[in-house]
Amino acid sequence: MNDDYLWDRTGEPDPEIQQLEEVLGTLRYQPRPLAIPAHVESGKRQSHFSHFAIAAAIAVMVLGGGCWFLLNSRRAVDSARVPPMPAATAADPASVASKAVGGSEHVIRSANKSTEDDKIAQPRRNRATQMLAGNVSRSRRQVVKKYEAITGERIEAEAAKEQLLLALRVASAKLSLAQKRTQGTYPASMIRNQHKVG
């Protein structure tokens, strides 16, 4: 079948298609003016707005970045001015140890009292004290170095940490001493003398 009429209305007309056109033509589009509301904007205006929005966003980001940079630079200047060291860290190692330990100070003193007249144990205690003092001075030097390197708040945190570690070391030394006593590895004379004292 030749479908030229169906394709572009050329050639011999097909009566069936003509009938269909006639009937269905009643449903054809009836021209009706397009009512465009005033608030509807065309694409050009919207693109202007989007450009403005992008520019505003970039400006806000630049301003925010500038403020952040200024704040950071001020903090850096403030941290460059290092405050004087706390009194605790400037004191001598023995006093640092006793102050740092806090609660353990009492333990050290009582231990000193309990072994005060023990002449054999004295050298060991002296060595332990010297070791502790050496540790304290070493840690103090480390703390001082760090203190010079980083800001004040961080230094305080580091010093507190060192003090806590020192207290733990002292407590550990005392515990090991007590363990030796209970296990009998400690000199018998010392135990006997302790009984006499007690």
Place this chain on the structure above:
Amino acid sequence: MYEVEAIGNMPLITGQGKLSIAQVNAEIAPEAMLVTAVVEGNRDQFARLYDLYAPLVHGILLARVPRNEVADLVQDIFLHALKKLHTLRDRTAFGPWIAMIARNRAMDFHRQSRETVAVTEDLGSTNSPGAKATEILEIIRSLPDAYRETLVLRLVEGMTGPEIATRTGLTPASVRVNLHRGMKLLREKLGFKELL
């Protein structure tokens, strides 16, 4: 989704097809200028685009949604197109672009609305031309997507095959195949002499 009929019949691609492509290019150029003018802020030019493409949108909708909803949907689609016209990258492709908007809008309409029966004045008298037209339109709507849209544009809106190809962006050969096969199916379903 809109289906494009595969081109399987080579003799259909004739010199007329080449001619219609040239016609397409000749017709599209002024439309691209209209689109550019509207994007640059000349809203009055949009009325010309509306006049050119309203029958296409009307036909696409008529093949898919109830008849009494079509007129309002045509207006909505053109308002939407006006808002989004700046997003159209290829300004020579306004026809395919707005045709796709119309198809998507028709699908949205069916998603959002419940199943209803459109009650019109034509239902009262089955012998009136309007009733016959509605009946035939319902039969066309029962055909596959590619056929019903092309048939409505040809038989209802009175567009020729090359015009349909120009406006929708389909190849002339595809449109020709769709018209031929769609018409064959329609003849079978109509029981032609009885209905008319």
